[in-house]
Amino acid sequence: MKVSIRQLGPGMIQQMQHPCNDCKGSGETINDKDRCPQCKGEKVVQEKKVLDVVVEKGMQNSQKITFPGEADEAPDCITGDIVFVLQQKEHPKFKRKGDDLFLEHTLSLTEALCGFQFVLTHLDGRQLLIKSNAGEVVKPDQFKAINDEGMPMYQRPFMRGKLYIHFNVDFPDSLTPEQCKAMEAILPPRNRSQLTDMELDECEETTLHDVNIEEEMRRKQAQAQEAYEEDEDMHGGAQRVQCAQQ
CATH class of the missing domain: 2.60.260.20 (Urease metallochaperone UreE, N-terminal domain)
Incomplete structure (x- = not known):
């Protein structure tokens, strides 16, 4: 390491420490005449290598394929691995x-x-x-x-x-009366109500209509959230009035 001392003013000294420019903090230098012409004293050289990644049958999504000791090398360090992680593409069908x-x-x-x-x-x-x-x-x-x-x-x-x-x-959207009769002739009979005509006359008739249940639930949830926020505002306002009276 290199230590620098600088006078800032009367009785004030600043001391700074930083890595040596020659050895880059390693504590070792190589004379220019002794340096390797290929790596220029860095002890590592750039190299291109082709790695064949073999994907075996049945491999799963996110499964790893490891090449031990193929990562970047550095002096006095254990070389790491290159790890390929498989990403499975979605299929339309x-x-x-x-x-x-x-x-x-x-x-x-x-x-x-x-x-x-x-x-x-x-x-x-x-x-x-x-x-x-x-x-x-x-x-x-x-x-x-x-x-x-x-x-x-x-x-x-x-x-x-x-x-x-x-x-x-x-399913078909609708059937004609003729189709209904033809279907009733071959399908099991309908489960008709056991009520008498008098009892049926006393019932209130209803009407079924189509509905998008997901949209209906979203609308109800939005209404419930809006009612909750309004209730919070009302209670919050009452509390603030009470605090002012105290």
């Missing part, structure tokens, strides 16, 4: 959860009741024929699974997870 894959598929009401089949292009380009069993009815929000069609398992590439298909059913 498939969603990955561990070793399993999830897929959304929408069926028409006819397909859900009478059977369906469709061709699915898998991630590796294979064409899979997906079809229902004879007489099977698929309910809305139902899941079905296909074994060994998920992601390959890490370090066990010949084993795979499952492919889960989440089925949505697209």
Whole structure:
């Protein structure tokens, strides 16, 4: 280290300490004639190296691939590692959860009741024929699974997870009276009310209307927050008046 002393005024001295310019605080210098022409006495040289990052089948998101001792080197220091962290890109159709894959598929009401089949292009380009069993009815929000069609398992590439298909059913917006009669002829009978005509006459008739439940909840939450703030203002004002009277 280098110590500098400076006179600031009568009886005032400033002392400063800073690293030596020649050795940069290392306590060692190399004569110009003895310096390596390549590193110029710095003991390290710049080098370009190509690292091959091998992503094995089944590796997970945020999994690390480490190259030991490949980080920047410095004299008298242990060289660190270069660590690559995998970032998995989102797929527009498939969603990955561990070793399993999830897929959304929408069926028409006819397909859900009478059977369906469709061709699915898998991630590796294979064409899979997906079809229902004879007489099977698929309910809305139902899941079905296909074994060994998920992601390959890490370090066990010949084993795979499952492919889960989440089925949505697209219902028609309305039916004509003729369609209703045709449907009633083949579907199980409706669950009609057990009330008598006299009892039905005493009931008040209601009207159902469509609603966006998410928007409705947001509106109610905003109204509740506004009422809470108004209540806080009223109580705060009363408290301030009471303090002024004291």
